[in-house]
Amino acid sequence: MSTSVTKTENKRTIRTFITYLALTAFLFIFSRVYESLSYGEVSFHMHYMFSVTLIGGGLLLDLMTIHRTLSRLTYNLWNSGVAVITAGFLLRGIINLSGRSTTLDQPYWYVGAGFLILAVISLFIKHAKTATPTV
Template sequence: MILSTSVTNLGKKRFKKTVISYTLITIFFFAFSRIYEAFSFGETSVYMHYLFTVPLVGGIILAILLKVLPYFSRISLNLWNSAVAIITTGTLFRGIVNLSGRSTTLDAPYWYVGIGFVILALLSIVINPIRLKKNVRTVEV
């Protein structure tokens, strides 16, 4: 069996840090959205109410990818985190606008850029293993 021990240890640390970070972010946005809606004078917004699901789903997908792919690159992780942050910001913006009783299309760029980052992250996941096969030193166990 061929393993790279340093990559394996890095993967475990990265997985643990990712799970903890996304869990805390999800809890924060759940509490934030409920408190914000409580002070909105009876107005409701689906975007604000389900704001916490964006980091929750993004974190679950990322955790699965980190478990399945042992050589998950840093650029893929950064692109994925950026995509989740951009989509979360767009959802928050739309929720705040809806709770104010208005409507706008100014949140559209958030969706387009967020989806673009998701596509870039997925492409970097597919392309990176080809490059890594040439650069990773392996140790036989």
């Protein structure tokens, strides 16, 4: 393996770490400010919304260390799954803080879990490199 490939993988891992760390910090601060302005109401989903990106990012970084050449498909599916589940937590948190309950957030859990399952399945798909024809 050449050093340029290793540097690219390290850049991708560091960029992923910084992105998920920044998202986790933002969601933590956002949820605390939102709850402080909610007239004393508390929501489990709003309070722990940051943990989705914290856990999802940690698992993605673990996958990236186990599979050095993680495919773009797996990476994108995983990020999409974490984003959809985070959006589901946000929606449920807002609805709970307003004093209501609903089942409108259920598709978020199913779609997010579907993306995560597809990401895990895509780990086992071998991508054949297409050779350029020589003339």
